[in-house]
Amino acid sequence: MRLSPIRAILTLCGPAVIAFAQPAGSPFSPTNIFAPASTPAKSIVDLSLFVLEVTAAIFVVVFALLAYVVVKFRRKATHGREPAQVYGSTQLELAWTVIPVLIVVILFLAAARVIGVVQNAEHPGNAIDVTVIGHQFWWEYRYPSLNVVTANELHIPVSDPAHPTPTFLTLLSADTDHSFWVPRLAGKTDLIPNHPNSMWIDPHETGLYLGQCAQYCGTQHAKMLLRVYVQTREEFNRWIQEQSRPAQVSSIVSEGQRIFERTACINCHAVAGTVANGRYGPDLTHLMSRDTIASGAVPNTPENLRRWIQDPSTLKPGCKMPAMGLSDPQVNAVAAYLETLR
Amino acid sequence: MSTESITWATPQAATPPPLVEQLHHWVATVDHKRLGILYILYALVFLVAGGVEATIMRIQLIRPHNHFVSPEVFNRMFTMHGTTMIFFAAMPLVFGFANYLVPLMIGARDMAFPRLNAFSFWMTAFGGLLLYFSFVGGDGLYGAGSAPDVGWFAYAPLTSQTFSPGHSTDFWILALLVSGIGSVGTAINIIATILSLRCPGMTLGKMPLLAWLNLTMAGLVILAVSPLTAAQVMLLVDRFLGGHFFDTQAGGSAVIWMHFFWVFGHPEVYVLVIPAFAFASEIIPVFSRKAIFGYPIMVAATLCIGFISMSVWAHHMFTVGMSAAENTFFVFSTMAIAVPTGIKIFNWLATMWGGQIHFQTPMLFCIAFLFQFLIAGLTGVMLSAAPFDWQLGSSYFVVAHFHYVIVGAILFTSFGAFYYWFPKMSGRMYNEKFGKLHFWLFLIGFHLTFDFMHIPGLLGMPRRIYTYEPGRGWDIWNLIVTIGVFFQAAGVLVFACNLFWSYFRGQVAGSDPWDAWTLEWSTTSPPPAYNFAALPEVKSRRPLWDLKHPEDPDWHYE
Numbered sequence: 037m038r039l040s041p042i043r044a045i046l047t048l049c050g051p052a053v054i055a056f057a058q059p060a061g062s063p064f065s066p067t068n069i070f071a072p073a074s075t076p077a078k079s080i081v082d083l084s085l086f087v088l089e090v091t092a093a094i095f096v097v098v099f100a101l102l103a104y105v106v107v108k109f110r111r112k113a114t115h116g117r118e119p120a121q122v123y124g125s126t127q128l129e130l131a132w133t134v135i136p137v138l139i140v141v142i143l144f145l146a147a148a149r150v151i152g153v154v155q156n157a158e159h160p161g162n163a164i165d166v167t168v169i170g171h172q173f174w175w176e177y178r179y180p181s182l183n184v185v186t187a188n189e190l191h192i193p194v195s196d197p198a199h200p201t202p203t204f205l206t207l208l209s210a211d212t213d214h215s216f217w218v219p220r221l222a223g224k225t226d227l228i229p230n231h232p233n234s235m236w237i238d239p240h241e242t243g244l245y246l247g248q249c250a251q252y253c254g255t256q257h258a259k260m261l262l263r264v265y266v267q268t269r270e271e272f273n274r275w276i277q278e279q280s281r282p283a284q285v286s287s288i289v290s291e292g293q294r295i296f297e298r299t300a301c302i303n304c305h306a307v308a309g310t311v312a313n314g315r316y317g318p319d320l321t322h323l324m325s326r327d328t329i330a331s332g333a334v335p336n337t338p339e340n341l342r343r344w345i346q347d348p349s350t351l352k353p354g355c356k357m358p359a360m361g362l363s364d365p366q367v368n369a370v371a372a373y374l375e376t377l378r
Numbered sequence: 379m380s381t382e383s384i385t386w387a388t389p390q391a392a393t394p395p396p397l398v399e400q401l402h403h404w405v406a407t408v409d410h411k412r413l414g415i416l417y418i419l420y421a422l423v424f425l426v427a428g429g430v431e432a433t434i435m436r437i438q439l440i441r442p443h444n445h446f447v448s449p450e451v452f453n454r455m456f457t458m459h460g461t462t463m464i465f466f467a468a469m470p471l472v473f474g475f476a477n478y479l480v481p482l483m484i485g486a487r488d489m490a491f492p493r494l495n496a497f498s499f500w501m502t503a504f505g506g507l508l509l510y511f512s513f514v515g516g517d518g519l520y521g522a523g524s525a526p527d528v529g530w531f532a533y534a535p536l537t538s539q540t541f542s543p544g545h546s547t548d549f550w551i552l553a554l555l556v557s558g559i560g561s562v563g564t565a566i567n568i569i570a571t572i573l574s575l576r577c578p579g580m581t582l583g584k585m586p587l588l589a590w591l592n593l594t595m596a597g598l599v600i601l602a603v604s605p606l607t608a609a610q611v612m613l614l615v616d617r618f619l620g621g622h623f624f625d626t627q628a629g630g631s632a633v634i635w636m637h638f639f640w641v642f643g644h645p646e647v648y649v650l651v652i653p654a655f656a657f658a659s660e661i662i663p664v665f666s667r668k669a670i671f672g673y674p675i676m677v678a679a680t681l682c683i684g685f686i687s688m689s690v691w692a693h694h695m696f697t698v699g700m701s702a703a704e705n706t707f708f709v710f711s712t713m714a715i716a717v718p719t720g721i722k723i724f725n726w727l728a729t730m731w732g733g734q735i736h737f738q739t740p741m742l743f744c745i746a747f748l749f750q751f752l753i754a755g756l757t758g759v760m761l762s763a764a765p766f767d768w769q770l771g772s773s774y775f776v777v778a779h780f781h782y783v784i785v786g787a788i789l790f791t792s793f794g795a796f797y798y799w800f801p802k803m804s805g806r807m808y809n810e811k812f813g814k815l816h817f818w819l820f821l822i823g824f825h826l827t828f829d830f831m832h833i834p835g836l837l838g839m840p841r842r843i844y845t846y847e848p849g850r851g852w853d854i855w856n857l858i859v860t861i862g863v864f865f866q867a868a869g870v871l872v873f874a875c876n877l878f879w880s881y882f883r884g885q886v887a888g889s890d891p892w893d894a895w896t897l898e899w900s901t902t903s904p905p906p907a908y909n910f911a912a913l914p915e916v917k918s919r920r921p922l923w924d925l926k927h928p929e930d931p932d933w934h935y936e
Binding site for chain 1: 448449450453527529533535536541626627629630631632633666667668669671672673674675697698699701702705706709710713714716717720721723724725727728730731732733734735736737745748749752753756757759760762763764765766767768769770771772773836837838839840841842843844845846847849850851852927930932935936
């Protein structure tokens with residue numbers, strides 16, 4: 037990383053700020069915008085540091101001026117006489133008009149360049165396309181060319197900077213406005229009904245990247261969390277293969293399946309290969325392959341799954357899934373069925 | 379008619395009328411000073427209401443997964459907090475001071491349209507009552523949420539009947555519609571007053587800066603509030619008459635609402651901050667004992683800000699998927715506005731340069747304003763770089779940034795203005811010691827809250843979430859931010875007690891306690907109903923300086 041004056045200043049400003057300047061490998065927070073792992077996020081950080089340098093320099097100059105004025109020209113003991121009256125100075129005023137204009141032009145050009153880099157990027161042939169659909173309050177992911185539908189946990193392949201395989205996201209909304217924001221991968225882009233948007237990411241390192249909805253979308257906006265799993269190409273291909281299979285159901289859980297298909301569950305949920313084909317809620321075909329439920333709100337444990345089926349509002353008050361009023365044995369049966377959806 | 383006979387007639391020995399009659403006078407008044415004070419008191423009530431809502435939010439966010447309030451209540455709180463503070467605290471405060479000060483400072487006896495003035499105030503007042511009535515009436519017959527919970531910019535389609543059943547959103551719409559009519563009325567009044575009621579000798583170029591800034595503000599109000607009112611009418615049509623302006627499921631556009639809202643919303647920031655500049659432009663010279671530096675360029679910069687502010691709105695929409703060209707344009711216009719605002723800061727500093735700075739409470743608030751507005755401006759430059767905004771927009775960084783503007787600049791200078799003009803309005807001096815205590819408590823609280831609020835934004839914390847996950851590095855910052863709130867609340871308490879106590883027990887102020895230079899200080903404190911016994915005649919921008927320094931009057935230099 038290049039050594040810039042802003043880093044020196046950041047270092048002097050105390051531990052809180054130093055943390056931002058640490059390398060991407062050890063982020064201060066899993067959602068630190070200064071720990072980029074993808075080209076759009078990296079371009080933004082480079083611009084940000086430049087803007088920070090310029091603004092920090094302006095701050096130092098003007099603050100020093102203010103401090104000097106306040107200390108130097110505080111009232112002296114000599115009462116009665118007014119100080120010399122000065123009404124203005126064309127030269128000075130011209131100076132502090134022209135210099136800011138020059139600074140603004142430089143900052144503008146720097147920003148315009150990055151806008152171009154991020155917004156006008158080419159869509160290479162080997163890119164992965166994913167359609168992201170925002171729902172109150174969860175994420176639907178569809179891989180049109182790979183025949184995969186999943187929810188809440190996005191899986192994408194790592195992109196080698198030498199041979200980039202970026203992922204292009206088409207952003208749609210099923211209801212209100214949402215915003216896709218995984219700070220280490222890219223800036224946010226809104227999902228607006230009737231207004232398709234797009235963005236792209238090309239993560240350089242494997243791992244789990246966190247984020248969440250960044251446009252207020254209703255009661256449970258806070259628990260519309262984002263999890264992006266960046267995998268090696270082999271892992272990703274294996275995941276795609278598993279996800280594109282229909283559900284494999286064993287007869288041991290037929291009671292749970294019967295309850296699932298005869299109550300309102302199937303109005304909203306789909307399980308590929310069965311009669312369940314609802315689209316209002318997450319696709320459950322491979323539910324057990326996910327680490328979390330309720331859009332990242334809680335880990336996908338048998339206990340949480342039971343509580344969720346029993347009454348979702350205990351885990352996520354205000355979410356759209358209703359409590360179906362199932363008895364304990366029925367809940368257990370449905371949970372046992374869902375646990376076979378791998 | 380001799381001057382003496384009028385001065386002599388000021389009410390002094392007369393016994394005060396009974397309370398009911400006094401209250402009736404306040405309700406029925408068309409006097410710009412009384413309406414100004416009504417506006418200000420009304421703003422203070424809503425400032426407290428909005429402050430309580432903010433405090434509830436901050437207690438909820440003091441640690442991750444807190445259960446102080448439910449998500450529904452939290453969402454209502456941030457909607458009500460934003461709407462209250464902008465429309466029913468900041469706007470009335472600005473209008474109140476404009477009402478009170480503009481006629482006095484330009485040597486007029488009242489506003490141009492006194493009855494329109496009263497009408498406008500009561501429209502605004504009823505708007506606020508409508509908004510708060512939603513706590514009672516918002517349920518409607520649906521049993522849906524009480525107060526509105528759509529956020530203060532109420533993005534479509536969250537405001538449609540589908541997503542917001544019940545009447546809470548209707549109350550929000552009507553409150554803004556009604557108070558918007560009041561705002562436009564007052565703006566027309568301010569413009570007419572300044573253009574037609576200036577005293578003899580006061581050309582436009584000899585007006586106090588406060589009048590120039592309020593003229594610009596009023597022009598912006600007319601331009602900005604009208605689209606908002608239009609959008610509210612469209613939203614009502616959508617909700618009640620089956621219109622589809624913003625109904626995305628029927629082909630309407632959510633983005634159009636954003637444009638309508640921000641075409642109002644961004645000039646609105648300047649509607650609020652330009653009067654803040656006005657306070658600073660009056661207080662800083664008096665407490666530095668120097669004339670304002672570069673009056674013509676200050677006026678030019680103000681007009682420039684007014685014009686540019688009409689072309690920057692979509693920087694609130696960098697993340698909604700505009701084309702690269704559109705984004706680039708709004709980056710440029712937004713950055714350009716930094717130039718005239720920069721000029722202002724330098725001119726204030728130049729005014730203080732070489733002066734004799736008195737550190738009384740009004741000046742302390744203005745110095746803090748300069749410091750905070752500098753930072754707010756610089757974080758604004760960061761946000762104006764669209765790619766940086768793709769990260770920072772809708773995060774706590776933005777929340778910190780605009781609170782730096784609204785609290786750090788607007789509220790700070792307003793507090794300064796309270797202390798500066800309190801002796802004129804009440805005839806009594808405030809208590810300086812408690813004024814300084816208020817300043818320091820509020821300063822500490824402000825910086826604890828809003829300095830540290832930038833950090834969770836940089837660490838990926840979005841705004842408007844009722845709770846957050848542990849392990850994101852956000853916990854400690856949110857704790858500090860919440861602690862700051864209590865310092866601010868203590869400061870406001872000291873402020874309220876000080877004003878209340880001083881009103882009854884403060885020292886008699888006299889007509890010119892600050893040895894100031896503008897016309898309002900030439901009449902008694904409080905001024906009589908007719909303001910000036912004889913209309914003053916001015917020759918320069920500082921008529922009282924000329925009076926006090928006949929050997930070296932300003933008109934030699936201007």
